[in-house]
Amino acid sequence: MRPQLVIQSFSTDEATLQPGTIFDLNLSITNQGNSTAKSVTKILGGGTVETDLEGTPQPGISGGSGDFTLFAPLDSSNIQFIGDILPGETVEETQRIIVNVNTTPGAHSLNYSFVYLTEDGEKVVDNQVITLLVYRLPSLQVDFSMEPGPFFANQPNLLPLQVVNLGKQTVILGNMQVTASDALLENNIALVGAIESGFYFTLDSMITPYQAGPVEILVSVSFTDDFNQPQSYDTTLLVDVIEMEMDDFGEGDDQFPPFEDFDNWESAPAEETFWQKLLRVLKGLIGLGSGVKTDPMFYGDEGFPSDLP
Numbered sequence: 001m002r003p004q005l006v007i008q009s010f011s012t013d014e015a016t017l018q019p020g021t022i023f024d025l026n027l028s029i030t031n032q033g034n035s036t037a038k039s040v041t042k043i044l045g046g047g048t049v050e051t052d053l054e055g056t057p058q059p060g061i062s063g064g065s066g067d068f069t070l071f072a073p074l075d076s077s078n079i080q081f082i083g084d085i086l087p088g089e090t091v092e093e094t095q096r097i098i099v100n101v102n103t104t105p106g107a108h109s110l111n112y113s114f115v116y117l118t119e120d121g122e123k124v125v126d127n128q129v130i131t132l133l134v135y136r137l138p139s140l141q142v143d144f145s146m147e148p149g150p151f152f153a154n155q156p157n158l159l160p161l162q163v164v165n166l167g168k169q170t171v172i173l174g175n176m177q178v179t180a181s182d183a184l185l186e187n188n189i190a191l192v193g194a195i196e197s198g199f200y201f202t203l204d205s206m207i208t209p210y211q212a213g214p215v216e217i218l219v220s221v222s223f224t225d226d227f228n229q230p231q232s233y234d235t236t237l238l239v240d241v242i243e244m245e246m247d248d249f250g251e252g253d254d255q256f257p258p259f260e261d262f263d264n265w266e267s268a269p270a271e272e273t274f275w276q277k278l279l280r281v282l283k284g285l286i287g288l289g290s291g292v293k294t295d296p297m298f299y300g301d302e303g304f305p306s307d308l309p
Contacts, residue, residue, distance in 0.1 A: 003037035005114040005126045006030050008090060017134050020101045022074060027093045029114070031085040037116040040085055044071075044078035044200075046111040046127060070103045071110055085116075085178070105136040105226035114178040135226050139167035142235035143221045147200050147274055151241045153212045156231060159205040171289040174222035176203055180215055184208040192221065 008030045014023040041047075045066020066078060073305055074096040075251050085091055114126040145162035161178065165171050173192035178185055186206040195201055218239040225231045 001028050001035050002033050002118055003031050003085070003087070003116060003124070004033035005037055005040065005085065005116065005177050007112065007128050007130060008131055012132070014039075017099055017132060018136060019103045019134065021099045023097060023099075025095050025097050026094075029082070029085070029088040029093060030088055031087055033204060033214040034087055035119050036087065037085045037114075038118070039181055040082040040114055040116040041097075042080045043115065044073055044080075044097075044110070047079070047113040048116060048125060048237070056213050059096065063201065065109060070100055070108050070134075072100065075099050082144075095234075103134050105134050106189055107131050116247050126227055137225065137231070137235065138165065138173070138223060140164065140169060140173075140233050141219060142221065142233070144237070145166075145200075148149040151207070151209060151215070151239050152244045153209050153241050156206050156208050159185075160202070160208045161205065161219060162200045162202045163192065163195070163219075164200040165197055168197055170194055170196045172223065173201075174224070175220075176201065176216060177220045177222075178203070179220070180207060180209075180217045180242070182210045184210070185214055211270055212241050214303040215239050215241050263290055 006029070008028045011026045012023045013026070014021055015306065017023060027042075044064070045068055046067070068078070076096070080093065080095065082091060082093060097274075109129045109131055112128050113132065114128075115123065117123055117163050143164075145160040148158070148160060151157045159178065161176075163173070163176060172194050176190050178188040179265045184207070185219065186208075187203070188205045190201075190203050192201045207215075207217070215238070217239060219235045219237065221233045223231055223233065242255075
């Protein structure tokens with residue numbers, strides 16, 4: 001007839017833990033024994049019961065000998081008082097913790113000790129270990145490499161993109177892929193490879209939107225995490241597509257009227273040079289005609305007959 005405290009399950013409010021991450025660790029603690037655990041105290045990093053030279057437990061708890069090089073408590077000490085836990089009862093406890101910036105990626109253990117009194121007044125310590133996964137994901141920024149020009153519907157438009165490594169270490173990336181709904185994309189996938197800290201990789205894609213309006217462009221960069229699992233860094237860019245406006249052909253130009261008036265078009269005569277005027281006078285003297293020919297289908301820009309019949 002004694003208590004038995006067990007961490008039944010735990011979770012974190014941050015999906016991915018990285019060096020420098022501050023998170024809340026939620027513990028579900030269950031008393032699986034047959035008696036009440038009185039005055040329960042939770043100790044992050046592990047703790048012991050103070051005893052005298054004869055081994056008699058003394059008042060107080062020793063919790064300062066734990067290892068906090070990987071994880072350290074925030075907003076409170078590593079010792080938290082819970083209270084009594086009845087047989088079969090489950091209590092939820094939360095503690096704020098920070099991942100040390102020097103923590104390497106991997107699976108790291110975290111020690112917990114529960115110090116409590118039994119029904120007979122005996123002081124007992126239950127020691128347990130949980131495991132937390134720490135990642136070091138690449139710090140990336142995906143954006144336009146330069147200010148893009150206007151995007152027109154049903155017209156090919158340049159889509160200048162780049163991915164920048166903002167981290168302090170070189171990263172190795174996989175494919176960079178660009179997708180969009182209601183648009184045709186060309187040259188939209190490329191293998192990135194290694195990018196050193198502060199450097200970038202550019203990709204110039206071509207996009208042909210099918211209609212005017214806002215278009216979401218999804219840029220995905222694949223990589224492999226520290227546990228050899230495929231991951232993807234996704235960014236959504238928004239562009240506005242406008243409708244192409246075609247003015248009437250030749251509007252505002254006297255030499256190029258609208259197509260419906262093309263049958264009544266008479267080209268303006270070209271300005272004659274001195275030798276052209278002299279040649280026309282000589283042709284008139286010998287009876288070959290001295291009129292100016294302006295038909296562009298049979299005469300060149302200078303008013304002379306072309307090679308066409």
